[in-house]
Amino acid sequence: MPDATGPDQIFQRALTNGEIVLPRCDDCGAYHFFPRVLCPHCHGTAISWHPASGKGRVHTTTVVRQKLERGGDYNVCVVELEEGVRMMSRVEGIAPRDIVIDMVVTAFVGGAEGQPAVLFKPAEV
């Protein structure tokens, strides 16, 4: 995507390059997620992109139960980033049942369904 211009393209291109960037409104200063052409808080249209801190906290979580032969149980969660935005994701490197609300996590670019995607791992303390 050499000519990435749309919000979704910019986000996806960064992921392809191993980077997580977040859109922030120049008018009100608030971050938002998912990417879009306007700020959902103040409805301004001047949006700039900033590297994500990667620091997050599990806001809520579930274990989707699945038979072992189909891949076994896996985690689906919603993480709140330090920037104040939330995204659906998955915490890896820990058993799905051990992931709890308020767990501190760190973002990384991994793969999900064959695409680069934002994933999380337990933060090192």
Added chain:
Amino acid sequence: MTPKLRGKSAIVGTGHAGFGEAHGLTAYDVMAQSALAALGDAGLKLSDVDGLFCTMMEDSMPALMAAEYLGIQPRFIDGTMTGGSSFVNYLTSATMALEAGLCDVALIVYGSNQRTASGRLVTASRPPAYEAPYNPRYPISAYAMAAARHMHEFGTTREQLADVAVAARAWAQHNPEAFERGPLSLEDVLGARMVADPLTVRDCCLVTDGGGAIVMVRADRAKDFPKAPVYVLGSAAESSHRQISQMKDFTVTAARESGARAFDAAGVSPADIQVVELYDAFTINTILFLEDLGFCAKGEGGAFVEGGRIAPGGVLPVNTNGGGLSCVHPGMYGIFTVIEAARQIRGDAPGIQLRDVDLALAHGNGGVLSSQVTAILGSQNTL
């Protein structure tokens, strides 16, 4: 809806078809059988219908498909799709259209054959782009995460969630129309197969076939039909998000706003309501909506449903047909909250008929706690 529209429209017919398994029938067949049943109840014919309010899980233009199938040419049509709440939402648009003279006979109708067609919950929508890569199981993952957050913040327990399922089954056991009527204990729910923590398969609505239909007219001619009219005293909607990851507070739904405005339009309060019909896609829904609609304080929903308090003989009759958990859940359940509320008021409920019901509440939910629509229905005595 504002107080200005209070009691301006009335339900004069309800009907349903294909409950459970509708072998050999398409979703549109079930839709049409439901329409005929409701029109028969109202003493009307399909040719009398000039307003159609419909959406389905099939096709991108389901209301047009439905009109074509029924052989009618409606002069007013509303196919607004807010998920399972759509059919409660149509009470508002039907009232507006009737009152404005845009139509004279409004038919709200739905049908589905999801059980016999595929055996699983059918959804017409694709997972949202920013959630799909994580493979959430729709819609249960979303409700599971709402339940997890409620348990975290308020100490709600899995036993309290199970109480909701047990109460729904207790109502269903008296309803010959209900699909699941076998005994169900707290232990059965807690010991059932976990699907998405903390929800087991018994915390989830049924997957059935079925359709429902409602016929509405202006209040000034509502007494000209065979059944006692049920008046729409108030109805209101609010939507807060589409994707669960965008829900601001996982423990508070827009039912707080839809409920407050519906009560305001009707000029009544939660304490006046005699029977409550809620869209219980999952057990957490009932707890959230009882709180948000004002039947108990936020965080106290778990205690409110404990020990059979919403079961037959409890303090508040909730989901008297057995709900989506035990009666019927053909993909979108919203219309059945209105049908059961109307039948309780008319006095011809299929299961336990409560005595002297004048005021009932029906509440629809759409998407993943996204769209909330509340309606308050009343008998002639409430006008």
